[in-house]
Amino acid sequence: xxxxxxxQMWGGRFANAPDAIMEAINASIGFDKRLAAQDIxxxxxxxxxxxxxxxxxxxxxxxxxxxLLTVLSEIEGGTFEFSTKLxxxxxxxxxxxxxxxxxxxxxxxxxxxxxxxxxxxxxxxVRDQLDMADASLTALMxxxxxxxxxxxxxxxxxxxxxxxxxxxTWGHHMLAYVEMFGRDRDRVRDARRRMNESPLGAAxxxxxxxxxxxxxxxxxxxxxxxxxxxxxxVSSRDFALEFLSVASISAMHLSRLAEELxxxxxxxxxxxALSDRFSTGSSxxxxxxxxxxxxxxxxxxxxxxxxxxxxMMVMKGLPLAYSKDMQEDKEQVFDAADNxxxxxxxxxxxxxxxxxxxPALKSAAAHGFSTATDLADWLVRETxxxxxDAHHVTGALVAKAEAKGCDLPDLSLEEMRAVHESIDETVFxxxxxxxxxxxxTSFGGTxxxxxxxxxxxxxxxxx
Numbered sequence: 001x002x003x004x005x006x007x008q009m010w011g012g013r014f015a016n017a018p019d020a021i022m023e024a025i026n027a028s029i030g031f032d033k034r035l036a037a038q039d040i041x042x043x044x045x046x047x048x049x050x051x052x053x054x055x056x057x058x059x060x061x062x063x064x065x066x067x068l069l070t071v072l073s074e075i076e077g078g079t080f081e082f083s084t085k086l087x088x089x090x091x092x093x094x095x096x097x098x099x100x101x102x103x104x105x106x107x108x109x110x111x112x113x114x115x116x117x118x119x120x121x122x123x124x125x126v127r128d129q130l131d132m133a134d135a136s137l138t139a140l141m142x143x144x145x146x147x148x149x150x151x152x153x154x155x156x157x158x159x160x161x162x163x164x165x166x167x168x169t170w171g172h173h174m175l176a177y178v179e180m181f182g183r184d185r186d187r188v189r190d191a192r193r194r195m196n197e198s199p200l201g202a203a204x205x206x207x208x209x210x211x212x213x214x215x216x217x218x219x220x221x222x223x224x225x226x227x228x229x230x231x232x233x234v235s236s237r238d239f240a241l242e243f244l245s246v247a248s249i250s251a252m253h254l255s256r257l258a259e260e261l262x263x264x265x266x267x268x269x270x271x272x273a274l275s276d277r278f279s280t281g282s283s284x285x286x287x288x289x290x291x292x293x294x295x296x297x298x299x300x301x302x303x304x305x306x307x308x309x310x311x312m313m314v315m316k317g318l319p320l321a322y323s324k325d326m327q328e329d330k331e332q333v334f335d336a337a338d339n340x341x342x343x344x345x346x347x348x349x350x351x352x353x354x355x356x357x358x359p360a361l362k363s364a365a366a367h368g369f370s371t372a373t374d375l376a377d378w379l380v381r382e383t384x385x386x387x388x389d390a391h392h393v394t395g396a397l398v399a400k401a402e403a404k405g406c407d408l409p410d411l412s413l414e415e416m417r418a419v420h421e422s423i424d425e426t427v428f429x430x431x432x433x434x435x436x437x438x439x440x441t442s443f444g445g446t447x448x449x450x451x452x453x454x455x456x457x458x459x460x461x462x463x
Contacts, residue, residue, distance in 0.1 A: 010225050020034050025326075027084040035089050036075045038124035040068045042117060042200060043093070045220035055111065060104040067101035068093070089121070090114050111210035112203055115234040115322045119199035122330065124221065126243050128275055129337040130192045134413040136344035137185040137250070138462060141178050145458050148174035152451040155359035155433045156271070166373055167365040167433040168440075170356055172449035177257055178458055184250035191246050195239035198223035202233035205321035235321040237311065240333050244308040247340045251301040254343050258294040261350060265291045270360045273354035280348065293346045302338045307332035365433045371408055373399055374430040374439065383422040393420045 046066055051061035071093055074080040086092045091114075098105035151170030159170035198218035201208065207230045214226035227233035264271035269341035278293035310332045314325055372394050396419045401408050409431040416423045429435055441447040 002450040010180070027090055028088045028327050028330070029082050029084055029086065031334060032089045032118075033075075034334060035118075035121040035125055035193055035330075036093065037072065038121040038128075039089050039093055039117070040072045042120045042217075042221060043069055043108060044199060046112060048220065049216045050107070050110055050210075052216060053211050053213055055210055055212070056104075056107045061106050063101045063104040064097070064108050067097045067105065070100050071096050088118070090117050103435060111208045111212045112201065113205075113234070115204050116199045116202040116230075116348050119202070119234050119236075120221070122237075122333075123195060123197075123199065123223075123239055126333065126337075127192060127196065127222075128241055129341070130188050130195075130243065132341055133247070133250070133344065134185060134188050134192075136193055136341055136348070137188065140344055140351065141181050141185070141391075141458070142175045142462055143348050144178045144181070145455060145462065147171075147351060147354075147356070147453045148178065148451065149459075150357075152448045152455065153362055154356060154358050155365045155367045155437055158334045158446070164364075164367065167436045168446040169370065169437050169448055169451055170358075170361060170456065171448070172437075172446040175451065175454050175458070179362070180249070180253045182458075182461075184246070184253060187249065188244045191239075191242045193224075193352070195223075195242065197227045198225070199227050199233035200228035201226060203232055205234055218358060231321045232313060235318070235323075235326075237315055237326060237329050240329055240415070241308070241311055244311060244336055245332065247304050247336050248308045251304040251340055251343065253389075254347055255298050255301040257347060257351075257419065258297040261294040261354070262291050262298070263287075265294075270357050270365070271364070272357060273355045274350060274351045274382045278350045293350055297343045297346055300343055303339050304336045307336035320406070344436070362433065366409075367407060371433065371436050374436045375408060375427065378427055378430045379420070379423075382424075382426070385422075387419075 036175060047056070047061045047064040047068075050056040051058050062376035071080070074096070080092075080096065082092055083095075086095050094105060094108065097108065147169040151174065154170035155167050156170050156171070157164045157174065158166050182191065198214065198221060199220070201212050202415055218224070218226045227236075261272065261274065272287075274291050274294070276289075278291070283393045311329055314328045314332075318325055371384050375397065376387065376390040376394040379385045379393055380387050382391075397411065397416060400415060400419065401411055404411070409428065413423070413425055413427075416427065430439070437446050438448065441450060444450070
């Protein structure tokens, strides 16, 4: 593709071409070429509308349509030659279009500006990423749901402060993440609905005097409606910020799960075995199997958080309408989208492949005085003690077991009665971890019967 008289796309205002430094800081083609498909889709919709409104001829519109398809095929085929002298994807496409079809290419830009053009392209691109994130989140939720269904009865320790708290079921723990990622998916869908308005036709900032039909182009591009204010249309990037916000919250959830997988797969826990597909070995220690995929997810999340903050800083001081600062929006969003979607795919793979070590889970659940709360509750129910008194008695029994080097179920009835004489042999019914989880039947509780109800609800929701 020729780049001769490249900056003449600006018109006759400038006598001299920009020097190399200005070209380097001004050009965005190095990254915004990712918008090629969206740019060409927007241009095709715009050309069809111009013809329908009688602003350009049908023959010019046909030539533009076919020429744009040629340019797209060149880009997708890897034969297109991008030029930094042409600054951005819009100028690169239009310049090549002129080489392909001649004069009709010059009529394509009637009634629009690069300002509304890039705003449209970027919205279309972000919308595509939200759709992919929706599908990826759904796949991850299904993988977690399969784990939850398989392990509805598996007992494991529940933690607070990373200290053993109470027994829970594996299924209950997996469903906690289904709920989190379900809210992430709701945020994705909500963000998509809010951003699905078309900037195309807002032109530079004030609209245009040509009799364009913005509703036609909005419908052609799958938008719900055109944006109602031309200043807002070209200068708003809150759709990108909302995308980064949604991605950041979801990434935080991914990082929490990744952290648990790192801990759980350690030799000290042995709660799960991750597949070889998502682990690596050590160059020097042959016994090692490292959860590298989980660690990389945990690290990549920082890039997504950083992108969110960076774009906030770009936008925070900009007066209406468009400023060149806004060219700095895309690299942040591109990078965040790539890493979010990659992290979602990697997590789905790890969750789908991981195998729970059920005996290790059960053994860990039975240690750390995990049924102390069950003992306190039993004292309230069976002996009529106020809960605070029952809490004190249970604490004394925990201290006794700790001094003896055993767990609560290992204390004899006589040792328990020495602390409180009302305790009888039925207390041992609540000190087993399976009895403990089975008793937690409140809505949202860890009892297997509740877990299976929630599994059924989510299976229907994801069907």
